[in-house]
Amino acid sequence: MATREDRRSGAETRAEILRVALRLFIEKGYEGTSTRDISTALGITKSALYYHFPSKEAIVTSLLTERRKELAELVEWIRAQPASPDLLRRAALRWIDGTTSERLDGMRLMHANGPVLRKLLDDGADVRSEFEQVVDLLVPGDATPADRLLVRMAFDTVGAALLAAQRTDASPEDVLAAARRATIALTG
Structure with missing residues (x-):
């Protein structure tokens, strides 16, 4: 018989489902x-899984909701x-420094399954499009398209490093270190 200590809370079970599903x-x-x-x-049984998430789509939606938060x-x-003058650098480094291995896994998921997931999540909004708020806050209204691209690039160094790390033995720490260096170089 399972003891109280052997059981996970609902929040712990949901977190474990998200981790394993990802x-x-x-x-x-x-x-x-x-x-x-x-x-x-x-x-666990499928019915226990459905107690926490009614579908695979609900699992993916939950993963993206965390990113939006x-x-x-x-x-x-x-x-x-x-x-x-250094707000762009500080903001981009804050974003990188908050990157966990779970966030890297979420990025891998989107890179590998992007078209399917975008079609599945037909609410029309994704993290990338929502990221325009960040760009708008960090560039003046008269900014050139090149200025706006630079801001996007400063925040996208983790994605670039993750893609560059494919088929290498680079660790998550290596990916983040490269992203950090790239952001510093871009915002120098």
């Missing part, structure tokens, strides 16, 4: 992963900062 989506692809695969990997926090942080 790993499977990366390994097998979104379309190649079934809810049965997820429940089996977790050692992080983005909203960054927007609020930028708004609270005094205008300064």
